[in-house]
Amino acid sequence: MDRWEPLLRGDIGKMAMMVTLLSDGREEKELVQAVRRRGYLIVTGKVGSMDPQKVVGSIESSVKRQALIDSDLYREEHALYHAMMEALLGISRGQISFGSVLRTVGLRYTVLRGLKSPNAKEEKDWIAVAMYGTIGAPAKGAEHEVMGLGINHI
Amino acid sequence: MDRWEPLLRGDIGKMAMMVTLLSDGREEKELVQAVRRRGYLIVTGKVGSMDPQKVVGSIESSVKRQALIDSDLYREEHALYHAMMEALLGISRGQISFGSVLRTVGLRYTVLRGLKSPNAKEEKDWIAVAMYGTIGAPAKGAEHEVMGLGINHI
């Protein structure tokens, strides 16, 4: 147990969101380490674009580069892809399209791989994709917050 | 400033999500107080159902009872309603329907009213609705986490 315990107590999705929400501060590295000590693989990053394709491509690349999924197994890529799509539905609230309706997103994301719940060992690995940031017109201040969470078995 | 500062630093949506994610612990009351000290109206609650109508009705009731919106003004109800719909799109990831496809949700929610960002006084009041919990078959353990966030001007 550590000082992050009150924040990280819970399931895979909550942990992914907590890291995403807090990952702009000084303590990001500590938080990522605390998640790793709990047995999870974790990848964090940032992406900004008017194009959902860029968001998807950017997350896929960093997840593969850091070996959170096995790039040779399509089933792992498939699990990641659908988790990303579900998170993007939360970001776009129903229609996955940003630039085509003249909006832009700026997002931080966290991808976690590990147990769905601390005690659900028989359920093996799951994947959680959390995204948090802003959506708005491509102009400073003309934006508000958005968050999305996708979870899948892997 | 207080000890909650690192968690509550940021905009209205982040605060709403942070309270929702942490509101099952001992420190929920303290956290709600810390949000109030920052000048926000706040309502928290729980609802479980196979019926989106119950979720909508339950949140509307507690928000009106605690006077977070003015019940006599339709424009305030309209703002709340669309913020709830956007949060539900994140929960259901594209199709607002639970029981009709044999799923049930168990959610904690937080509704905040106040400045969109600490410094955006000219933008007046906004409303944020955060929901966090589980969706799944109506059987213990057969479920995973979901989160939704909706934000609107009011």
Added chain:
Amino acid sequence: MDRWEPLLRGDIGKMAMMVTLLSDGREEKELVQAVRRRGYLIVTGKVGSMDPQKVVGSIESSVKRQALIDSDLYREEHALYHAMMEALLGISRGQISFGSVLRTVGLRYTVLRGLKSPNAKEEKDWIAVAMYGTIGAPAKGAEHEVMGLGINHI
């Protein structure tokens, strides 16, 4: 030509909407007659419900009762059905569900059958379904206007 000419000049969808928008006044009968003189079959009515099924059933019934479509031909029912669905997507703006998210609609509707455009005789009959009214909470005043238009070949 008649005094309604400036209002009814144009295609089948415009006529259907014009009748729907103006059909709460004294001149509704005159307007319906003017549409008939232009060679169109026309059915008008009202329906209020929290249930899309009621809206669909009510329009189908009055359209068949007044023989705007041939009840023995599924292809005509199929054309009507998809035109209604498209109008309902305009009413509900993306998700065909009212009561399940605790809203109710009160609608006037007009169904027209005839030429798509005054000069497009080779295109044979088309069908237009226009709906106009309000959507909102089941409480007086807590509502705003909605409109939907669906057009199909028949």
Added chain:
Amino acid sequence: MDRWEPLLRGDIGKMAMMVTLLSDGREEKELVQAVRRRGYLIVTGKVGSMDPQKVVGSIESSVKRQALIDSDLYREEHALYHAMMEALLGISRGQISFGSVLRTVGLRYTVLRGLKSPNAKEEKDWIAVAMYGTIGAPAKGAEHEVMGLGINHI
């Protein structure tokens, strides 16, 4: 009261649609003037494109240029944006995409700002976006009418 009374009697959405439906005739200017005399801000225009982004951008530009909304307030832009999105859902009937499925739209639009209903002064300003025109293949005659209406508090 004036000769337009029978056409403009009613709420903000009906007025916006009536102007849009009738705005290709000689009497457009008179109609716009009659709306202004009732205390509404009004902007009308035309836009044709295979790209929803162009439709959104064109309306945003003319609305800001004519000061129907305060360009410095994001909350007003946010209200306009969601009203446009709702109108576009009526135009596209469920999926906001034209060119990506090889269709093009030609639209007239009207944006109104003022009271939701003539007597609802306590409800302050609302915004209505009406669009009317055609959708179809990029070839003369291969098209039919579409209409969309979006309404929001501002």
Added chain:
Amino acid sequence: MDRWEPLLRGDIGKMAMMVTLLSDGREEKELVQAVRRRGYLIVTGKVGSMDPQKVVGSIESSVKRQALIDSDLYREEHALYHAMMEALLGISRGQISFGSVLRTVGLRYTVLRGLKSPNAKEEKDWIAVAMYGTIGAPAKGAEHEVMGLGINHI
């Protein structure tokens, strides 16, 4: 190899559809046996309803009863559930709702579990859900065919 070879040559989804399309004839049992000889678990059935919940419940029940998935593992139920949802999106073409818009479905279905492609052993088990039947008004003849296919890793 057997006489079904030309029909069953290919991947898991094609096999599931082929069985569903042909399963009303005398040779259904033979076809099911031929699929089993290729190493797949297979469940077939029929369901008719105005209620998506009934379709989902009926398939879940027979799949669990016949042990195509391990009822004690939520991850397997989760895989089945999303494959069913994807098949239902094909059946309903965008909005998972039948009775709420006054339509009824009559479906045959096939669920297969095994290799995605004959040679993709490293990809382990996948699940395919194929549905084929009719959608229409609750009246004889007033209906047309629909098909849906959902595929997921398990």
Added chain:
Amino acid sequence: MDRWEPLLRGDIGKMAMMVTLLSDGREEKELVQAVRRRGYLIVTGKVGSMDPQKVVGSIESSVKRQALIDSDLYREEHALYHAMMEALLGISRGQISFGSVLRTVGLRYTVLRGLKSPNAKEEKDWIAVAMYGTIGAPAKGAEHEVMGLGINHI
């Protein structure tokens, strides 16, 4: 009657899917001939793209070139278009977008025109569009099967 009878027994949609599923083998020509002997117009083809617009354009072109529809009648193009859209909703399972979320499709398709059911002569011509193939990342093996079926009166 011929040796294809067991495969082609049934309605227009089943025939379209059967041809699509089997059309990569040696017997494709025979199968197409058997469909023609039953009185149907038939067009088959292949298309691969990250862009729904390419899929739509490719099918429209070959259908017109082979005179399955009358290019001078918009009502026939309209019928084809909506049948294609419904098939694409099955392919994309809810959101018609491939490349914009970094996926590519490789599809075979069959378009049939003729009686909805062998005995439904009074219902005149219907059109069925079947698509079958794969969707996935633009990399060999990283894909799974998809199928879509759209049916419309013409």
